[in-house]
Amino acid sequence: MDEALLRSLTPAVLGVLVRRGADFAAAEDAVQEALVEAVRVWPADPPRDPKGWLVTVAWRKFLDATRADATRRRREDLVEQEPAGGPASEVDDTLRLYFLCAHPSLTPSSAVALTLRAIGGLTTRQIARAYLVPETTMAQRISRAKRTVSGVRFDRPGDVATVLRVLYLVFNEGYSGDVDLAAEAIRLTRQLAAAIDHPEVAGLLALMLLHHARRAGRIGPDGGLVPLAEQDRARWDGGLIAEGVGILQAALVRDRLGEFQAQAAIAALHADAPTAEETDWVQIVEWYDELVRLTDSPVVRLNRAVAVGEADGPRAGLAALAALDDSLPRHAAVAAHLRERDGDLVTAARLYAEAARKAPNLAERDHLTRQAARLNARLNARGPDPGSRRG
Template identity: 70%
Template sequence: MTADALDTGRLRDLIPGVLAALVHRGADFATAEDAVQEALLRAVDTWPGRQPNDPKGWLITTAWRCFVDLARSESARRNRELRMSGEPAAGPVAPVDETLRLYFLCAHPSLTPTSAVALTLRAVGGLTTRQIAQAYLVPEATMAQRISRAKRIVSEARLDTPGDPRTVLRVLYLVFNEGYSGDIDLAAEAIRLARQLTATTGDPEAAGLLALFLLHHARRPARTRADGSLVPLAEQNREVWRRDLIAEGVTILQAALARDRLGEYQVQAAIAALHADAQTAEETDWVQIVEWYDELVGLTGSPIARLNRAVAVGEADGPRAGLAALAELDPKLPRYTASAAYLHERAGDTATAAQLYVEAADRAQNLAERNHLTLRAAVLHQRLMGHGS
């Protein structure tokens, strides 16, 4: 096994459990994280020549030694050192997965969502600060400060008040929605982390989230054109959708639904599965999608879910019905104007749709979305000019 393979493969998978084990033994989060990084460097140097029989146990023992050294070197940590029970005995470590504890610490209620995501990527995902900074398109120094603050907050917080399961799932959801940039694919990273969480907890909502990720990720090859412009779902080339990911996502979702503990991520995955199941856009079962949105609204009361439901109603019962459902919502909602533009276009009200597309472009949340909405407005304006000539 090469050092490169260790660094990007097995070592990275061991990070959460090792870090969580140190925290469980009383190490403060920030110093424990430094100790684990030092242990990993030693593993990269020594394992290619002689890999231990119990890699996780070796890392925990080595990291603990590093932690004790770090604790002794700082007078501010002497009180904590007195509470330590000593170095754990070498040898095999009981196969207790501490990863879940680490997820909950990274989703601590004292952290902002942005900080929780960054800390999760660093501590659970094993990404470097540089990689996370590249993914967020911010300077490495800025991300280093953000992660340091998050580690300090977690270290100073009471460990009996970790984040709740919904927060953990929400953090992973935010990781996935960051997509990808630079050399770090956060969507793929979220899938990897969701697999770990699902295997650790057996929670049907964690499984629902994993299924949702897989079903959305399956459509990624068709989501943008070569020039980076967005391709709406109805116009995507479904032949390039990843059918293997769709099949896996549907299988995971069905098993989760069979446990009869319905949650919002399972519902969202069910909606995604209906889109994935349609061979063409015209074959989409919009009536059933509306029914699932009714479930989602009932579970969450989310205004965004209501907005998406209105668009689905427009597909199932006609654009006028969709506009009526949309009229019951707050026009300040994200993508409200874009949804109204689409439904007016479907209803044949080209002039209103064109104007709304312009307004929606001004409110777009990213450049690709702005360009797509601007293009739709231009197409409709050209159509209007053609009819007027």
């Protein structure tokens, strides 16, 4: 049984229940139970109409769960109602669910968890494993999130930007756990792109595809990080790159630039280069200038300094870096890279070691420690250099 296909029906089924009058929290529980039942029953007895089957089972679960007298009266009314059908409303339902699960009243971690469960159809246990927290903790986070949005009206569209931020967070969370969050984020963004015509949704989808395409090249045979310039480009997924570039180009011609399209454009320029040396850094700097204009983010300015270093030489990169606060995350790593390219290996080795101490994750720390060790080994082989060693 294709679990992703089963889970792709989640928002449509949930939408039907909510439209029939079920409250969101109870409907979401009922849909989860129906999904669990499907995993159990379908392999031996696949239904002819999977969505119809899920709606029937979820609705029954919902009715079973609502036992109080007052609710029963209401439920008897509800049973009489036929779901308002039609493919157009199904798309609207899906879209409304995305807005609801990314509602601004939710914290980012709650919005992420609720999106993965109510739209992604993942179980609480799968989400808990993906984020390395106990299942009871994740269950509480999700039920609190459901309570938070329980008063939100389901009929109004929200801000697409909030939904995109949530999907971006899911994608960026990495590849730990038994659920592939990056692939799940792509699936959810594809589904969103099918429901709404918006250049930034397309931009985010293109960005995800272009980064996902490089995934096999990013990790070396020893499990360590491989920097972009050293990646084996034959291991990149050409199909995903072509799809990402196509989606991006269609979005860009509409002339409504946003930060995700600009980020995707940078990723596309990297993907386009047959070798690292053939990268069009001048154009990449121009896209970073657009990104600075759109976001004014110091992290973007830091990445721009790297690009300037490649386009105009390490001295220019260091000049761009000098304008930035050195407490920025990864500042030392960027400085180390530019110093090395400028030939100042002693400073570069010291900065790599400092960057390793400040690294936000183990993979980066290991990589940066190796960079420091690589330069120190070269410096030591060259003979005693009073500046290269301390203590």
